[in-house]
Amino acid sequence: MLKLAWLTDVHLNFVEPDEVLAFWASVAAAEPDAVLIGGDIAEGSDISHHLRQMASVLDRPIYFVLGNHDFYRSSIRGVRAEVAELAQTDARLTYLTASDFVSLSSGIALAGHDGWGDGRAGDFFSSTVMLNDYFLIEEISRLPWDQRLQRLNALGDQAAEHAWKVLPRALAEHGRAIFLTHVPPFREACWHQGELSDDEWAPHFCCIALGEALKTIMQQSPERHLTVLCGHTHSSGEAQILPNLSVLTGGARYRFPAVQKILEWER
Ligand SMILES: [Fe+2]
Ligand SMILES: [Fe+2]
Numbered sequence: 001m002l003k004l005a006w007l008t009d010v011h012l013n014f015v016e017p018d019e020v021l022a023f024w025a026s027v028a029a030a031e032p033d034a035v036l037i038g039g040d041i042a043e044g045s046d047i048s049h050h051l052r053q054m055a056s057v058l059d060r061p062i063y064f065v066l067g068n069h070d071f072y073r074s075s076i077r078g079v080r081a082e083v084a085e086l087a088q089t090d091a092r093l094t095y096l097t098a099s100d101f102v103s104l105s106s107g108i109a110l111a112g113h114d115g116w117g118d119g120r121a122g123d124f125f126s127s128t129v130m131l132n133d134y135f136l137i138e139e140i141s142r143l144p145w146d147q148r149l150q151r152l153n154a155l156g157d158q159a160a161e162h163a164w165k166v167l168p169r170a171l172a173e174h175g176r177a178i179f180l181t182h183v184p185p186f187r188e189a190c191w192h193q194g195e196l197s198d199d200e201w202a203p204h205f206c207c208i209a210l211g212e213a214l215k216t217i218m219q220q221s222p223e224r225h226l227t228v229l230c231g232h233t234h235s236s237g238e239a240q241i242l243p244n245l246s247v248l249t250g251g252a253r254y255r256f257p258a259v260q261k262i263l264e265w266e267r
Contacts, residue, residue: 002105004263005030008038008182008231009252011069012050020050023257024057030262034060034104038231038250038260039067039114039182044074048086055092063094063102065114067182067232068133075138076155080114096180097162101170104178105267109170112180113163115207115230118156119149121187122202131204156209159185163213171217171224176265184230185211189247191237205233211241218245231260 005027012020027035035058042050047070055062071079084098094102096112104110117131125145135141140151159181170177183206184190190197190206197205218226219242228247236251250260 001264002108002267003032004034004036004104005032006036006038006229006248006250006260006263007257008229008250008260009040009067009234010037010257011040011042011252011254012257013042013046014255015257020053020257021057024054027259028058028060030259032060032262035062036110036178036180036229037062037064038180038229039065040069040231040252041066043069043072044079047079048082051083051086051093052090055090058092060092061094062092063096063110063112063180065096065112065180065182067114068116068131068137072132072136077139101166101177103174107175107267108265109174109177110180111163111166111170111177113159113210115159115181115183115185115210116152116155117183117204117232118207118209119152119203120156120208121190121206122197122199124149124203127200127203129200129204133204153209156207159207160209160213163210163217167214167217167226168221171221171226174224176225176227179214179226179228181207181210181228181230183207183210183232184247184249185214185228186239186241186247188241189228189230189237189239189249190233191235191249192233193235197233215241215245218242236260
């Protein structure tokens with residue numbers, strides 16, 4: 001069996017240093033073959049510190065993407081470049097947004113991308129939701145709404161392009177694939193406080209461009225299976241988008257990092 005520990009939205013910047021170490025020890029105690037982390041790990045200034053520390057404490061393959069909080073007080077371009085460079089220097093760390101798909105076993109492939117709430121679900125221009133993203137992330141702050149929407153659209157498009165680049169090849173070689181991302185790529189997976197997000201929240205909580213890509217790719221490979229792992233909304237749920245496409249959305253509470261789920265599959 002292949003044993004994977006899936007984590008999302010651990011927000012370690014809100015956790016005391018000794019509690020962070022205790023948390024990593026608890027993850028290691030589960031003895032997973034690999035750890036998957038779906039973003040919102042920390043913030044722009046301490047993300048590299050936490051990645052280095054988790055690699056040294058866990059000492060096993062760690063596959064991750066970044067979430068919106070990981071860019072706070074910094075820029076998307078800067079943090080992505082810094083983290084991609086760090087992952088190049090440590091064989092235990094793989095930043096999936098900057099990587100090809102990975103063969104976890106002969107039957108299971110892993111791919112992923114940060115994704116982004118791309119403004120396409122719900123009603124963007126009527127939404128009164130002001131995420132801290134729009135104050136704390138260089139590329140999408142201090143912008144008129146129409147320009148901000150263009151940037152959000154483009155960030156969603158990047159995730160879709162990446163899926164098209166890596167996933168069809170992963171599925172050609174494996175019966176099953178996992179796609180790790182931060183933002184739910186379907187409205188049906190966009191849980192918020194136990195319900196599906198309304199039109200106010202959905203523009204910021206859903207990566208529609210990625211979902212359209214994943215759905216088309218899986219319609220073209222009906223004999224393959226895809227499991228999407230996402231987070232961001234801090235409210236858990238499951239959605240079956242197609243017979244061969246299911247989505248797990250992870251829940252989270254600030255200051256209480258947890259293993260979302262231990263996933264076990266036949267290799
Ligand atoms: Fe989060
Ligand atoms: Fe998030």
